Amino acid sequence: MTDAYSDRGNKDRSIANPHGRGELTPGSAGTPSPSTETAYLAGVGMTGGYGKGADILHDCTVAVEKGEIAVIVGPNGAGKSTAMKAVFGMLNLRQGHVMLDGEDISTLTPQARVAKGMGFVPQVRNIFASLSVEENLEMGAFIRRDDFRPTMEQIYDLFPILRDKRRQPAGELSGGQRQQVAVGRALMTKPKVLMLDEPTAGVSPIVMDELFDRIIEVSRTGIPILMVEQNARQALEIADKGYVLVQGRNAFTGTGRELLADEEVRKSFLGG
Numbered sequence: 001m002t003d004a005y006s007d008r009g010n011k012d013r014s015i016a017n018p019h020g021r022g023e024l025t026p027g028s029a030g031t032p033s034p035s036t037e038t039a040y041l042a043g044v045g046m047t048g049g050y051g052k053g054a055d056i057l058h059d060c061t062v063a064v065e066k067g068e069i070a071v072i073v074g075p076n077g078a079g080k081s082t083a084m085k086a087v088f089g090m091l092n093l094r095q096g097h098v099m100l101d102g103e104d105i106s107t108l109t110p111q112a113r114v115a116k117g118m119g120f121v122p123q124v125r126n127i128f129a130s131l132s133v134e135e136n137l138e139m140g141a142f143i144r145r146d147d148f149r150p151t152m153e154q155i156y157d158l159f160p161i162l163r164d165k166r167r168q169p170a171g172e173l174s175g176g177q178r179q180q181v182a183v184g185r186a187l188m189t190k191p192k193v194l195m196l197d198e199p200t201a202g203v204s205p206i207v208m209d210e211l212f213d214r215i216i217e218v219s220r221t222g223i224p225i226l227m228v229e230q231n232a233r234q235a236l237e238i239a240d241k242g243y244v245l246v247q248g249r250n251a252f253t254g255t256g257r258e259l260l261a262d263e264e265v266r267k268s269f270l271g272g
């Protein structure tokens, strides 16, 4: 934690109102506006932590609308992954709730959320290294009872390298290719919304750009995307909406462009 973050406290600065539909209210970080309540996927006013430990999230709100890419950024340990886990049902929330397509899913297990249409690619252990690329994709289709071959073909069209390497153990692939397997596996469920936790972790800048291009393509197929990114500047460039979290709280919210242009955000989080 550097000084740059230390005096911000619970102050949310909604830089603007991304789509003219209202956003978080300044001074009340997680207090949702009606628009957040009705976002396609929203974790609203989430407070909670791991097991009986101290709270990690404090009145934290993140949301994504249909047709949007929403990005969560912030310093190490800010609670970005924890917010994703909370939205996916891997955390017991003391307060707050999670809405999907108008339904309160706060009490559902992660498995039940997948059945409702949530796809989640965690930050670590997101592939089966000893299984082939194709077997990984087949594992992703575990909840489907219909013919999943057409979906697999779509995924191979999106990530052609995976078609070439479909018989190869996924663990032998490069970092960027493994991330494509992980995203592809999540897409095999035909999710209505996709959550990605640091999809570009550990890859080169060129591979990062390629992955972002693919993520934009997925979003253009109509799947809203909520993702955490360490590469804040690049991620905000493709984001319709951005959330800056600090110490488990909403610090700044705005469109990607607004956050990139904001002097305080630039100084504190984007390296000037």
Ligand SMILES: Nc1ncnc2c1ncn2[C@@H]1O[C@H](COP(=O)(O)OP(=O)(O)OP(=O)(O)O)[C@@H](O)[C@H]1O
Pocket: 050, 053, 056, 074, 075, 076, 077, 078, 079, 080, 081, 082, 083, 230
């Ligand atoms: N499984 C866990 N059990 C207990 N505490 C945890 C667990 N996972 C994370 N934490 C704690 O929660 C806090 C937030 O961690 P989290 O991983 O959500 O942050 P982050 O913003 O995603 O960080 P990074 O950018 O480094 O991945 C940290 O203090 C971390 O130690």
